[in-house]
Amino acid sequence: MRKKTILALSLPLILLGAVHLTAAPVDIVGVWILTMQTPQGEMPAETTFTMEKDVLKVSMQGPQGMEMKGEGKIKDADVEWTLTVSTPQGDFSLSFKGKVEGETMKGEVQMGDFGTSAFTGQKKK
Numbered sequence: 001m002r003k004k005t006i007l008a009l010s011l012p013l014i015l016l017g018a019v020h021l022t023a024a025p026v027d028i029v030g031v032w033i034l035t036m037q038t039p040q041g042e043m044p045a046e047t048t049f050t051m052e053k054d055v056l057k058v059s060m061q062g063p064q065g066m067e068m069k070g071e072g073k074i075k076d077a078d079v080e081w082t083l084t085v086s087t088p089q090g091d092f093s094l095s096f097k098g099k100v101e102g103e104t105m106k107g108e109v110q111m112g113d114f115g116t117s118a119f120t121g122q123k124k125k
Helices: 002-021
Strands: 030-038 041-052 053-061 067-075 077-086 090-101 104-111 114-123
Touching: 030 104, 053 077, 067 090, 067 104
Parallel strands: none
Antiparallel strands: 030 041, 030 114, 041 053, 053 067, 067 077, 077 090, 090 104, 104 114
């Protein structure tokens, strides 16, 4: 009987500990320098991340000063977002998927029909 009582009393504490150990989303809010590896060479871009409730908002400064906006999500250390790029030939999407480690991130970007590219990121200080 004593073992059952101890188990019954300790089970809620064990469950509470398990809830506490689940990973929280990383905080990437701020300005980052993302560098994409493209066929034309490295392409750095200043990127700003903000959060509105559970939605990640992204603004990226593209080539020739073009500003791209999009949104995405964060789950634990995994982050993904999509930007829409308007060009004279029409709109296309850049879809980023990566992993954040401290003040760095790395992953891949799907560049519309132009294939994928690796990217890295460093939080700007």
